[in-house]
Amino acid sequence: xxxxERIKQAYSSFEPQLIEKxxxxxxxxxxxxxxxxxxTGQHFRHVILILSGTVKVYREDDDGNEFFMYYLxxxxxxxxxxxxxxxxxxxxxxxxxxxxxxxxxxxxxVMDDWMSAFKTWYYFVLENYRSxxxxxxxxxxxxxxxxxxxxxVFYLKRFRDTHKSTILKTSITxxxxxxxxxxxxxxxxxxxxxxxxxxxMQKDHIEIKNLDLLRD
Numbered sequence: 001x002x003x004x005e006r007i008k009q010a011y012s013s014f015e016p017q018l019i020e021k022x023x024x025x026x027x028x029x030x031x032x033x034x035x036x037x038x039x040t041g042q043h044f045r046h047v048i049l050i051l052s053g054t055v056k057v058y059r060e061d062d063d064g065n066e067f068f069m070y071y072l073x074x075x076x077x078x079x080x081x082x083x084x085x086x087x088x089x090x091x092x093x094x095x096x097x098x099x100x101x102x103x104x105x106x107x108x109x110v111m112d113d114w115m116s117a118f119k120t121w122y123y124f125v126l127e128n129y130r131s132x133x134x135x136x137x138x139x140x141x142x143x144x145x146x147x148x149x150x151x152x153v154f155y156l157k158r159f160r161d162t163h164k165s166t167i168l169k170t171s172i173t174x175x176x177x178x179x180x181x182x183x184x185x186x187x188x189x190x191x192x193x194x195x196x197x198x199x200x201m202q203k204d205h206i207e208i209k210n211l212d213l214l215r216d
Contacts, residue, residue: 002026002104010051010075011124018118022049026104037095037103038081044091046105048078053101054163058178060094068155068178069093070135071162079132082111082125098163143180149189151179156199157211166208 002023028051031037037055055072072078080093114121142151155175159168176186190206193199200207
């Protein structure tokens with residue numbers, strides 16, 4: 001049985017009866033940093049809740065190039081796992097643990113019962129769908145209507161706000177892949193931000209300094 005206090009800590013809005021049910025049927029799994037949680041073509045048999053850590057969700061093309069979509073944090077759920085599991089569909093996205101992630105898997109068969117039995121679960125599922133949709137709209141907006149320098153700033157802000165950290169250890173090559181750009185372009189833009197004092201370029205990381213001074 002899962003520790004009820006751990007569930008309360010991450011999902012404080014859930015009603016006590018729901019937390020008890022989650023503790024009863026859920027299974028905790030620890031995923032090391034860098035390990036995959038889901039791959040394109042994978043079928044889900046469980047709904048995934050995040051207890052701790054950060055998960056990066058992205059798409060990958062036939063050449064292995066990544067396109068960043070959004071992050072998942074503690075207290076959130078993988079909306080894709082809910083949709084694909086409920087409709088027996090394969091995933092079209094990939095997810096990787098950015099840090100060590102503690103997740104909770106919930107059997108698919110309880111989903112329908114919980115939607116009608118627990119209001120907090122019903123609203124939680126709807127809110128997850130809404131949040132992920134809005135994040136996708138933000139991503140599409142930046143790809144379709146923003147220049148690469150604006151997209152880079154948006155990427156850095158999202159990293160800072162999600163990870164609650166100003167130290168980015170992701171390589172320039174990885175950033176370029178996630179923004180569907182080239183290493184040369186991202187390197188040049190980061191150097192400009194460095195000259196303006198917006199970021200501080202170090203050998204093994206990038207320190208985010210004054211992003212809020214820039215226009216969204």
